[in-house]
Amino acid sequence: MxxxxxxxxxxxxxxxxxxxxxxxxxxxxxxxxxxxxxDLELSQRLMRVADAAEYWMDTHEPQVVAVERVFAQHNVRTAMGTAQAGGVVALAAARRGIDVCFHTPSEVKAAVTGNGTAGKAQVTAMVTRILGLQKPPSPADAADALALAICHCWRAPMIARMAEAEKRAREQEKAFKARLARERRARRQAGAQR
Incomplete structure (x- = not known):
């Protein structure tokens, strides 16, 4: 994958x-x-992020794009910018028919280090070790992007199994409700014939 x-x-x-x-x-x-x-306009900054993501998608043809899910940060302005950047990347992937999966920072840290509250240095060290790199990726954003991809590779089979289980559960629930409805109709018909 x-x-x-x-x-x-x-x-x-x-x-x-x-x-x-x-x-x-x-x-x-x-x-x-x-x-x-x-100092660049927000729209221009987002366009540069989108252009780079689109180039990567067109050049490397990934099967899935794993994006960090932004759910809370102390600085609202930073959180908004981060969410907007993630949004333009997700949109670029969706336009190409590439699946997008979001992972929280704690999911990524837990997958890569075994500790959902690991620090950046620990994540970088484990990414370097897992991938057998000669030197740690720098800056931390590069290591975090690698950690996200690793996390998805390792979690994808579980995510697929959970999605399949949820689909089967929905199908079973639908079949159960249909059976109950048939039984109620049969009881009503039997009562009306008496």
Whole structure:
């Protein structure tokens, strides 16, 4: 599975590409950080992030894009920019028919380090070790993008099993409700014939 990991941001947006093999084998194929100047208009900054993401998608043809889910930050302005950057990446993927999966920071940290509250240094060290890199990816946004892709490679089978289980549960619930409705109708008809 070829996964594009995205650590969204307006100032720095980490983008990576990882190939998942059998078991927990993963190989880093590429990583970069898109930077936009803070004095540029928001729309122009988002366009630069989108352009870079689209180039990566068209060049590397990932099967899925894993994006960090933004759910809370102390700085609302930063959270908004991060969410907007993640949104333009998700939109670019959707337009190409590429699946998008969102992972929370704690999910990524837990998958890569075993600790959902791990610090950036620990995530970077584990990414370096897991991928067998000669040196740690820098800046941290690059390591985070790689961690997102690794997380998705490792969690994708579980996510697929959960989605299949939910689908089967919905089908069973629908069949059960239909059976109950048939039994009620049969009882009403039997009562009317008496």
């Amino acid at each position: 070829r996964v594009m990991g995205v650590d969204p941001g307006l100032t720095r947006c980490g983008i990576s590409l990882v190939e998942g093999g059998t078991g927990r084998a993963v190989t880093a194929l590429d990583v970069d950080v898109v930077r936009t100047p803070s």
